[in-house]
Amino acid sequence: MPKIVSARLIVTSPGRNFVTLKIECNDGTTGLGDATLNGREMAVASYLQDHVIPCLIGREAHRIEDIWQYLYKGAYWRRGPVTMTAIAAVDMALWDIKGKVAGLPVYQLLGGAAREGCMVYCHANGTTIEDTIATAIRHRDEGYRAIRLQCGVPGLASTYGVAKAGQRYEPADADLPTESVWSTEKYLRVVPELFAAAREALGWDVHLLHDVHHRLTPIEAARLGKDLEPYRPFWIEDATPAEDQDAFRLIRQHTTTPLAVGEIFNSIWDAKHLIENRLIDYIRATVVHAGGLTHLRQIASLADLYQVRTGCHGATDLSPVTMAAALHFGLSIPNFGIQEHMPHTDETDAVFPHHYRFEDGMMHPGDAPGLGVEIDEALAETYPYKRAYLPVNRLEDGTLWSW
Numbered sequence: 001m002p003k004i005v006s007a008r009l010i011v012t013s014p015g016r017n018f019v020t021l022k023i024e025c026n027d028g029t030t031g032l033g034d035a036t037l038n039g040r041e042m043a044v045a046s047y048l049q050d051h052v053i054p055c056l057i058g059r060e061a062h063r064i065e066d067i068w069q070y071l072y073k074g075a076y077w078r079r080g081p082v083t084m085t086a087i088a089a090v091d092m093a094l095w096d097i098k099g100k101v102a103g104l105p106v107y108q109l110l111g112g113a114a115r116e117g118c119m120v121y122c123h124a125n126g127t128t129i130e131d132t133i134a135t136a137i138r139h140r141d142e143g144y145r146a147i148r149l150q151c152g153v154p155g156l157a158s159t160y161g162v163a164k165a166g167q168r169y170e171p172a173d174a175d176l177p178t179e180s181v182w183s184t185e186k187y188l189r190v191v192p193e194l195f196a197a198a199r200e201a202l203g204w205d206v207h208l209l210h211d212v213h214h215r216l217t218p219i220e221a222a223r224l225g226k227d228l229e230p231y232r233p234f235w236i237e238d239a240t241p242a243e244d245q246d247a248f249r250l251i252r253q254h255t256t257t258p259l260a261v262g263e264i265f266n267s268i269w270d271a272k273h274l275i276e277n278r279l280i281d282y283i284r285a286t287v288v289h290a291g292g293l294t295h296l297r298q299i300a301s302l303a304d305l306y307q308v309r310t311g312c313h314g315a316t317d318l319s320p321v322t323m324a325a326a327l328h329f330g331l332s333i334p335n336f337g338i339q340e341h342m343p344h345t346d347e348t349d350a351v352f353p354h355h356y357r358f359e360d361g362m363m364h365p366g367d368a369p370g371l372g373v374e375i376d377e378a379l380a381e382t383y384p385y386k387r388a389y390l391p392v393n394r395l396e397d398g399t400l401w402s403w
C-alpha cells in the first residue's frame with residue numbers, strides 16, 4: 001500500500017491563478033489535485049499548507065474515503081468553500097494516485113464508461129447580438145452541440161460573460177475588484193431578442209444555454225424563463241441567488257424553462273432541498289468546489305433519484321486537473337447531463353499537459369492511468385501568483401448587487 005511521504009503546493013499564474021496540490025508516495029507515485037478558489041486562492045493554500053498537509057504524512061494513499069471523512073469530520077468546522085476546496089484537492093490527488101497504481105484511468109475506477117463521451121457546451125459572447133451569433137455559428141461549425149449565449153446589454157458599459165473587444169473572456173481582474181453597473185430592466189429586454197435571433201440563425205439542432213449569474217429576483221427570473229420558452233433553451237443558470245431556495249418554487253410555477261444551479265455550492269447540504277423538491281433540472285456543483293470526486297458522487301446519486309442531471313461548472317478558473325476529473329466523473333455516472341467547457345489559454349495548457357480531448361461536440365478524459373494530467377513545475381515557476389479578484393456589481397443608483 002503506498003504511503004504519503006510528502007504533499008506540497010504549486011501556485012502559478014499562466015494567464016490566471018491556479019493552486020495545485022501534489023501528493024507523493026513512498027513508491028514514487030504522485031497525484032495532482034486542483035485547489036483553486038477564484039479570488040481567494042491563498043486562503044485555500046494556507047488551509048492546506050498549515051492545517052491539512054501535516055495530517056496527511058504517513059497515511060495510506062488508497063484509503064480515500066477514510067481520509068475524506070478524517071478531513072471533513074476531523075476539522076470540527078464543516079463545509080464552506082475554503083474547506084471543501086481543500087478537501088477536494090486531496091481527494092482528486094488520491095484518486096489520481098489510485099488510478100496510476102492500478103494502471104487504470106479514473107473513470108474505470110468509478111464504474112467504467114456509461115457513455116461514449118461527455119457532451120460539452122462552449123461560450124459564445126459578443127458586445128452585440130450579431131457578434132454573439134457570429135461566434136456561435138463558428139462554434140457550431142467546430143462541432144459543438146451546445147452553446148451558451150451571453151451578449152452585451154445596450155446602455156451598460158460591461159456585462160457578465162462578455163469579453164472586452166478582441167480579448168478572451170476572463171472575469172478576474174488583477175489587483176483590486178473592478179466595479180460594474182447593472183440594470184435588470186435593460187438586461188431583460190435584450191436576452192429574448194438574443195435567443196430569437198439565435199434560433200433564426202442557428203436553427204433547432206443545437207442546444208442554447210444562458211447564465212443569469214444570480215442577478216434576478218424570483219419573479220423577474222420567472223418572466224425571463226417564460227419569455228425564453230418559445231426558443232427552447234437547454235437551461236437558464238443561476239436565475240436568482242440560491243441562498244433563497246424556495247424562490248425556485250416561484251420560478252417553477254411560471255415556466256417550463258429548465259433551471260440549472262450550483263456552481264457555488266460546496267456540499268450536498270446546499271443542494272438537498274432543491275433536488276428533493278424538484279426545483280432544479282441540472283446540478284452544477286463541481287469536483288473542485290464540492291469536496292472532490294468522493295463527495296460529488298454522493299450529490300449526483302441523490303440527484304439521480306429525482307431525475308436531476310449534472311451540468312458541472314467548467315470555467316477557466318477550474319484548472320485542467322479539475323477538467324480531467326470532471327470528465328472521468330461525467331463519463332461514469334448514470335445521470336450526466338452536460339459539462340461546461342471554456343478552453344484554457346495555451347500558457348495554461350502548457351503548464352498542465354493533459355490527455356483529455358474534444359471531438360464532435362463531446363469530450364473524453366483519455367485512457368492514461370489516473371486523471372491523465374501532469375504539471376510542468378519548472379514552467380509553472382515562471383508564472384508567479386498575481387492577486388486577482390472577481391468584479392463587484394452595483395445597480396445604477398449605487399446599490400451593491402450580486403455579480
Ligand SMILES: O=C(O)C(=O)C[C@H](O)[C@H](O)CO
Binds near residue numbers: 316390
Ligand atoms: O462559467 C460559469 O457559469 C460562471 O458563472 C463562471 C464564474 O463566474 C466563475 O467561474 C467565477 O469564478
Ligand SMILES: [Mg+2]
Binds near residue numbers: 211237
Ligand atoms: Mg455560471
